[in-house]
Amino acid sequence: EDKVVQSPLSLVVHEGDTVTLNCSYEVTNFRSLLWYKQEKKAPTFLFMLTSSGIEKKSGRLSSILDKKELSSILNITATQTGDSAIYLCAVERDNNDMRFGAGTRLTVKP
Amino acid sequence: GAVVSQHPSWVICKSGTSVKIECRSLDFQATTMFWYRQFPKQSLMLMATSNEGSKATYEQGVEKDKFLINHASLTLSTLTVTSAHPEDSSFYICSAMADGYSPLHFGNGTRLTVT
Numbered sequence: 015e016d017k018v019v020q021s022p023l024s025l026v027v028h029e030g031d032t033v034t035l036n037c038s039y040e041v042t043n044f045r046s047l048l049w050y051k052q053e054k055k056a057p058t059f060l061f062m063l064t065s066s067g068i069e070k071k072s073g074r075l076s077s078i079l080d081k082k083e084l085s086s087i088l089n090i091t092a093t094q095t096g097d098s099a100i101y102l103c104a105v106e107r108d109n110n111d112m113r114f115g116a117g118t119r120l121t122v123k124p
Numbered sequence: 125g126a127v128v129s130q131h132p133s134w135v136i137c138k139s140g141t142s143v144k145i146e147c148r149s150l151d152f153q154a155t156t157m158f159w160y161r162q163f164p165k166q167s168l169m170l171m172a173t174s175n176e177g178s179k180a181t182y183e184q185g186v187e188k189d190k191f192l193i194n195h196a197s198l199t200l201s202t203l204t205v206t207s208a209h210p211e212d213s214s215f216y217i218c219s220a221m222a223d224g225y226s227p228l229h230f231g232n233g234t235r236l237t238v239t
Contacts (some may be wrong), residue, residue, distance in 0.1 A: 056168045
């Protein structure tokens with residue numbers, strides 16, 4: 015059965031800390047892995063990863079895919095209170111459907 | 125873990141016809157369900173928020189007469205695309221949560237193609 019598992023489920027840190035969020039998957043016909051930030055109304059797209067070992071960066075956020083380990087990590091450095099959100103990992107399959115993980119709730123305290 | 129089932133996974137229909145998409149929470153009661161549409165570059169747009177027993181709240185720019193949402197029970201919400209046109213072709217995703225403190229659980233999405 016296809017599944018996407020994120021860990022940890024919840025995380026509380028202080029401003030300035032660095033966090034690593036994990037996403038592992040077992041899906042057939044993998045096409046890409048996506049990371050979203052869920053705050054209010056709709057998940058905001060962060061990264062799409064298709065190739066193993068190539069890091070993608072956007073400011074303090076970075077992510078990398080490991081196809082051998084069937085996993086991805088999302089790193090956030092120098093966290094700020096505005097980073098508090100639920101971070102979602104989703105896997106797109108060749109037939110165009112998606113499998114979402116349950117998300118990691120990140121709370122950044124001042 | 126909580127499961128949200130979305131049906132159908134994909135549908136092809138002719139222009140002018142209506143299509144119904146179902147979103148079910150299988151092992152929890154979902155007080156709130158959300159409907160999204162995926163746009164290019166993987167962005168998700170929230171279309172509407174659906175609360176059981178009340179009218180859906182539509183986001184600005186979403187035609188409520190075009191996208192009919194019914195949340196008839198605590199485990200089922202439906203999205204009906206009425207008089208579908210090719211520009212309605214997209215990937216539609218639902219999510220559900222038990223209450224305001226619960227995580228969101230997403231369905232697997234429905235790929236709609238209007239010919």
